Amino acid sequence: MWNYRREILSRYKSEDLKIYENLLNQDLKFVLSQLKKFPKCYWIWNHRTWLLFELVKIEKVNWEFEFAVVSKLLDLDQRNFHGWHYRRFVVENMELACKGDLSKILKINLDEFNYTTLKIQKDFSNFSAWHNRTKLIPKIYNLIHDNEDILMRFPGTDMFQDPKLIMNNDLEMIKTGMYMSPEDTSVWSYYSWIVSDEFFTKAFNNKEEYLEVLNEQEEVISELNEMEKEDTGKDNVRCVKFIKYIETLKAELQE
Template identity: 55%
Template sequence: MQHEVKRVHLNESQKHQKYVKDEPKIKHYRDLTSHIFQLRDLQTYNDESFNATTSLLQLNPEFYTIWNYRREIIENAYGSNHAQLTQILNDELKFVMAQLRKFPKVYWIWNHRRWCLFKLVDLKQVNWGFEFKTVGKMLELDQRNFHGWQYRRFVVENLELEKLKSDQGDDEVLRLNLDEFDYTTAKISIDFSNFSAWHNRTKLIPKIYELAKQNPSSAAAIDHPSLHLFQSPLSILNNDLELIKTGIYMSPEDNSVWSYLYWLLSDEFFVNAFNASGADNDQNDYKQLLQQQIDLINEINELEKEDTGQENVGCLKALFKITELKEREDVNKDEMRVILQKLIKLDELRKGRQDYLDISSALQHHLLLSKLLVSSSPTFFETNIDVLANLIWLWDNQA
């Protein structure tokens, strides 16, 4: 099974029958490719070469060289006539949309759409509002497609540039980003496993806070249901800790919610808010918050143990990382050792060469472990238990 498509194993007779059936298609593809490369070598830029690229890209949209040639044709064959070029580019957007419906995760199709839009910008014929509605429909079809989310951020950035040209540009930009924040909330409420929605939220939160802080008149001028959350980083933090709590209870095996929780607890945007005054109470408040999350995760882990008979791997990984945040200057080696032992036993897929790990010895070098975890991305430990084990083993066995 790969990408939810079941692999079919063919015997020799079936392979031969498939080859005989596919041979005409293969020949057509090769002949068409050869013909297009000949046209390109001759710098042929006309309707014939353009239509030939259409045929080949419908067969193989990942053929990026053909996309490049298609752009050369558009610029050289139609670029001198602005009215014709505008029509060609708008037709291209329709062609690209048809391709995206069939191949929504091919980079080269998304790249070509961006190119078309920037050409339309040069012609002063772009419609970012229509593009914004279009990407919204794309995400309705596949709300977890990270290409679509990335493209949505691209469209929003260009909408911002357009709105800044108006008299109320700052107000409109702030409102647009608040709407995007609410959009992520809606998508997350539908599916807590929507990693792309969580990721988009990490981009929006510091951005909206800075927009509101830098333009207090804009913040005062607009009436938006989510604006009150951005009075301080801590008000956002408390709101999202409540939001993600539901996700953790519902899907404790899902990496998306754990990654976002770790971001909330470790990102400088929030941590610095605790250290703003430099008072000891601020740091104690931060450690108290971490302890509350540890208590919550322990509670969920116990519920999972009652339901399934074993502890939850996601909970254990989160406990390890959050404990490390809480005890950064004084790691509780015994507690870390117990969690690691449980993970080695439960996480078979990432166990790797854990047999080499002498936990009692390795945890004497907990500072190395801390540096590795702090300097790495939130998902480092989740996907690299075996690498971590080998690094610690090599450390312990240095001459």
Template identity: 75%
Template sequence: MQHGVKRVSLSEEAKRSKLEKDQIKIKKYRDLTSEIFELRDKKTYNDEALLKTNEILLINPEFYTMWNYRREILNTYKPDLTVYEDILNQDLNFVLAQLKRFPKCYWIWNHRRWLLFELVSIGKVNWKYEFGIVSKLLELDQRNYHGWHYRRFVVSNMELECKDDLPKILKINLDEFNYTTQKIQKDFSNFSAWHNRAKLIPKIHDLIHKNQGLPSSSETDLFQNTKSILDNDLEMIKTGIYMSPEDTSVWYYLQWLLSDPFFKNGFESKEDYLEVLNQQLQVIDEVNEMEKEDTGKDNVGCLKNIVFIKSLIQQENNQDKLTDEIKEALKILTEIDPLRKNKYLQQLAGKVEIC
């Protein structure tokens, strides 16, 4: 069994048949590759050559040399801008079909960016349409890192189109913030959504505070100070901690909330910061006790973050040496998380910082 699928043993005859079919496919692929390289060497830039790159890229979208040749061919249509616009949009459709089949192929995303910038150069790009496309792609695979990275790329270009219209730029980013909330509430393990949220929070905060003339709303009220943002997201993340204490996405985001200068510098006093740290310790301790009742042992994620928060408290109190509580937790981690045993031993020896 592998990934829940039962292995099927092939007979010798079936193996020979499969090998023969594979050999035919390999020969066809090699012949096609040789033919296209010959066309490129001869600087052949026409419809026939473009169709040949279609064939090879449908088989192997990772063949970046073919994408390069394809762009060389497309550029030859540039003198007639009407034709060029049409062929670029046709290629966007070709790329979209490829992305549905291979949503994590870097070269396909890269080629789509190139097509859009070519449309920018002739003043024919439609970023709102592209935004709709990437939104649909993320519906198919909501945790696809490439899709989220591309979404930020599209949003940044939508902002450029707004020029100095700050209310519009703020609206775009608030909508993106709300989008991350929806995605996270649907799946707390969506690391890309947490990551995007971490990028948006300081950006929206700065937009509001550097431009006091922007209209106030229930959405902008959250960003009036960093403490209100922190409280909001700590409350939201609490659900993720209780539901999925083994999920690293939730823990990474919690660590960012508790340690990033953006939030730390927003506290009026050290005591206020320590109070928040101790509140989070209580939450995690409670979850860890629940896990111990169910499994008979500490939860790795809980224990690692107990160590993390206690080390933050140590730093605030200007303590250099590890406390006995931290040492004991690290010793337990060497037993329940053996894959990272050496890391914990190094932390115990003071050779690696905990936070």
């Protein structure tokens, strides 16, 4: 059905670009009305992407408006995987529209990082927000370190000068999430990434420094597990599994 719709629309492209532009924008409005009804239908999101690329070809696309649209849709359903994927697509194209202006590109990504923080604080179970954070952190770090003069224009970015500072910041947020919802997989998944990814582990001056962090986190999880045992009379499965995971990381350091 959607392929057939695209075939019909494409016929107007060679006739009159103004008419084609109007048809594409009308279809964007129609698609938006359908997304509000069926926000998790891949094919609707896919068709909207096609419409935007057609507008790119005739240089009539409005990425800022599209960004506002997806922001509104995520306000309605903040855990929608398709919405988050689409948001990354829009942001990537907003960056391309910056034509290499690093200040603008950095601002876009810092705003996205703050957006993930806001969404996580509203709902620690928002897996997509946590996942987006794993993409943004290395990206922002590289943008800043490749262009250190840019720091003067962005106060408050000190954290991104050192992966260890980012780690310390997010470990506190993870701790809050674990204590609020110890059964939630989203927090544990991000936790696993932040204590093991090379972006962070290579930032330590030596193995002992990294080992100290792992020991501290093992204590945090053990404390949480004890609290869970007091409430339920048994170990928390996720706590036990993560303690074993940390023990594995520690063992690898000794190899």
